[in-house]
Amino acid sequence: MEVRVVVDGDLPRALNIRDVAREAGVSYQTVSRVLNGSDRIRESTREHVQSVIDRLGYRPNPVARALSTNRSRTIGVVTAQSALYGPATAVAAIEFAARDAGYRLSIANLRSGDPGEVRSSIDDLRSHAVEAIIVIAPQQQVLSEVAEMSVDVPIVALGPSGERNSMAMDQIAGARAAVAHLADLGHEFIVHLAGPQDWTEAEARMAGYLRELDARDLRVRAPLLGDWSSQFGYDAGLSLLRMPDFTAVFAGNDSMALGFLHACRDRGARVPEDISVVGFDDIPDAAHFFPPLTTVHQDFVELGRRTIGMLLAQLNGTETTEEPLVPRLIVRESTAAPRPF
Template identity: 55%
Template sequence: MTELSGAADSASPPRAPNIRDVAKAAGVSHQTVSRVLNDHPSIREATKERVLQVMEQLQYRPNRAARTLVTSKSRTIGILAATSASHYGPASSIGAIQDAAREAGYYVSTANMHNTETSGIQDALNHLVSQSVEGIVVIAPQKRVFDVISELQVSVPYVTMQSSSDSPHTVSVDQRGGARLATRHLIERGHRMIYHLAGPQDWIEAEERMAGFLEEMSAQDIPTTAPILGDWSADFGYRAGRELLRFRDFTAIFSSNDQMALGLIHAIRDEGLDCPRDVSIVGFDDIPEAAHFWPPLTTVRQDFTELGRRCVAQLLGNISEPEVVNIEGITAELVVRGSTAGPSF
């Protein structure tokens, strides 16, 4: 029995080095190692270099929870996301923020709201605050989420991706300007009978893109029909396209996202028509597959990498200096491909 116990002990994994191991190997006190970890100004450069070198040799990794207790800084930011983060735009935003945070030396903790009622939002916020996050980025499609957050007493700095707000908490892509670019492109191609396939009415981005379409049509003095409210899916785009093509009183459609545009192109082809010869289509987002649609999709590109970088920069600025000046939003870019041409009639 004794031999079996000894064999089990020898097979157990080695203990991870701790702060006292580092101190012993470097010939300093553990308080000195702690000061190095916290970048204390009283530590001589030579001592700091020796301690850091020993940390690397021993592969010592400081305990993040312990450091939080000592420094009151977790080096963690939170992302508060709606369940709709499964869509391309929100998902890309989350990925971009995670990448930018890592580059800045921060961890990321994400909390998904189980619903967008006040209780669901409060529960998700409480979850993040309980993890000692230093700031929060809010990614949610509905304006009501931001209305609730503005009423709550959020105890840490936060930044929102809310394109319809002038709040100093906001960083966003100019959705309305991007929609105007898409609409203007169709008008400049000679189209006058243009429909807009919009996103869900309660989505901020959908409302902004719809407003941009209507503004550009009005600015060009071109009559419009009521936008069609979709659900972002290719299936809806296909069904809407089949219904619209029964009358065919249009030559172009601006779709509020690329997935619905894909469904529209499918419907056009099933009707025996050609895109762009018979109907031109413009999308929004420039998803990775957009360049490989047939025809390749003309669309509005959002720079999610830059959006993530600016969100994190804004948030970290608010953490270190609450009166930081608001960072400007990002201009959308029109990417012209093969799905648009002049009208054939």
Template identity: 45%
Template sequence: MTTTDAAGETLAASVAPSADPGPSGVPTMFDVARLAGVSHQTVSRVLNDLSGVRASTRERVEKAIADLNYTPSPAARAMAKRRSGSIGLLQAGRPDYGPSNAALGFNEAARGAGYTVSQASMRDLDADTLTQEAHRLVLQRVEAIVLIAGEREAVEVLGGIDVGVPLVTVASEHAAGMHRVSIDQYAGARLATEHLIGLGHREIRHVVGPAESMDAAERRRGWNDALLAAGLPVILPIEGDWLAAGGYAAGLALVDDTAATAVFVGNDQMALGVLHAFRDAGVQVPGDVSIVGFDDIPEAAHFAPPLTTMRQDFDALGRDVMATVVDVLGQAATTRVDRVPELIERASTAAPRS
């Protein structure tokens, strides 16, 4: 865990400092950061003689470097000392609507800031491949690396790599060793659930995304807490996979839940599957059950019935990522706000029948 002091330096959480290197016996930037009591980003700024580090902090980092006899990667040092005008982008996982559009927004913002983007994509997350691609980008002299991936394992893998350049990620959970940008999934899920509660629903179910997804976990937490705050029952969610087919299977299971009057579905694709299953079973939406989705994909307005959902501004998210990169590289100060999904009311929700 890290905090930022008034001077903008990133400080490590209070832990007992240790001069012992990691399991490999070769000291890393993270060992230096731990001994000096700062983040690895601050160590990187000291190594590359960048501004924004207090003299006392710089001395502490330099002493830790000397005590550990730490030598940074020559390739990373050479890259960091020489501006390349290039940013690395790593994408891991299926090309779903949200990550794909966030990547597009980032690419457009990077071009607008005068940067080129070197990109690597992988459909299935593999730790070794992700590590290799990160090092390949460093050898291409990128000034920073951006990760867009929904699975927490990808964030953990990249955050643990000592590459010598700033790392920025889109992540709805804590990202150790990285600068994090996100849309507030928890707040969005609470708003979706509170919308149903406000309509009078008291038995509200949830179709959750995959267990490894950070967004799915935050949306589940928001739904759970909204129900608890209203004194309503929390029934174990039905697990989905972000796909319409998974939503269809979840919908068939929900058909037998005669007490449920509303469903908060973890994304719009699964909501489409739930609507299909309900239609096949003769369940009327919203007459029998109301449905809220998440994302507001372009097709959501054309579902039958049109879907009430939470709109995420993925283009703005991509711009926020690039603004963070520019900020981290010390070229400009950028003001950003915490973004919260917007409720888009359509015909799939209504008050429950008496």
């Protein structure tokens, strides 16, 4: 609850740093040093002032603080408007990591991947004096536009591995792990339900599928290009199950896997006895699908921590690179050895 004080019967005003100083019996400069974590202050004084701050419930005004320190302690985030698990979870993880580092986020949602929209969103964030920018919009058009822009603050994109100033999950390695698991069980005929190919993650997962099949000299089938939705997984499943010439499916995300499981139930195909299914993302509900879904888990908490760490290093004048995070396979009950034909 915001604390307010009344002066000479006037309307109440918000508590400020001088009120805290008066209550603590110290100068406002001392209160400022406590708030900014300065080491130029005795520990006993710090503890006393902090106790007064806590008792009064004082919270610094971020605008005033930015003006006085010439720092906003704000990181801008450009993200595609999406309720999909991956982007939404990445934003949350980055916000938690930023908060732990003493920063807050200012978010600009893209209405489209149009170059003008991308530039407008970044310009808007810069007008709010953000100290750095993170791009969480894994469409190639957006990433290409950002790469061409000249921005006067550090910028990190969540995109393909190997790119400069990027933080990535190794989507190819995750997809190869999924296909390798199916191949190790004995599956030779594996179908891939892919995400939309303007998404870098979908392209990378499809590449991992194709590379693992090629490495094992297994038959390569043309992936079915989808849209991440469970409805696509369901419709694709109904079509594929009319003449099933495969024993396993690797879905580009858990939602498409869920739709495919639904189609299997409606067509009378048993999972995993007749068909094995692997997803990607390990959404919280994946363990409660019927059957529980084997899938590829992405550590978004670590992704957020590393992304903020990379930005803070750049703010301190240090160029850093991070190895891509490697997702891990979570084996549940939707996969088993194939039935004999």
